[in-house]
Amino acid sequence: NGGGINISNNSTVSIISATIKNNTSNNGGGIYVSNNSIVNITNSLIQGNTADVNGGGVEIFDYSSAIIINTNIISNSASTAGGVDISNHSVAKFDSTLILSNTVDTNGGGINISNHSIAEVDSARIQLNTASINGGGINISNHSTASINKTSIQSNGASNGGGIDISDNSTTHLNYTTIQSNNAGYGGGMKVVNNSTVNMNNTVIQSNIVT
DSSP, rough: OOSSEEEEESOEEEEEOOEEOEEEEEEEEEEEEOOOOOEEEOOEEEESESSBBBBBEEEESSEEHOOOOOOOESEEEESOOSSSESSSOOEEESSSSSSOEEEESOOSSSEEESSSEEEEESSSSEEEEEEBOOOEEEEEESSOOEEEEEEESOOEEEOSSSSEEEOOSEEEEEESEEEEEEEEEEEEEEOOOOOOSEESSOOOOEOOOOO
């Protein structure tokens, strides 16, 4: 795991002004963070990485955490979570980050948040990501929580929830966010199912398409 960098077992790494590109692994094509570890990524590029299973760009797993600031996560691919995977009680914060043109065979084209995990997304652009099943831009599932603020979720695609898919007792807060021009078979902009909750404040949902 961790084609570019593997961070595990209570470790902490800071990454500043780095390029992590064209790496391949089972999980975490670019960066793999696990077992109560921490990564801080600033002013960096994570591009063209591939994971056979989870987290094409970055995998944050098993009680780990990440802060990702002013970073471009572009054209990564995986089975689940093309850009960033946050799973198994993990936490991530995104600030002024571009998540663009990532692809997956299953769920979470741009970001996947699952299994009791938490994410805060501030002033981000999540665009042109695709998922074959759920959540072209963002997938939030299995008792997970996301707070999405001042963010553009645009031109993403999936079978379910082109912009965002929220399922299985998950909660999402949308503040001053635009969900626009996304497409899906069900829920062009957003799909909410299975005892999940969405709270929206000053949010625009427009020009999304069901195909």
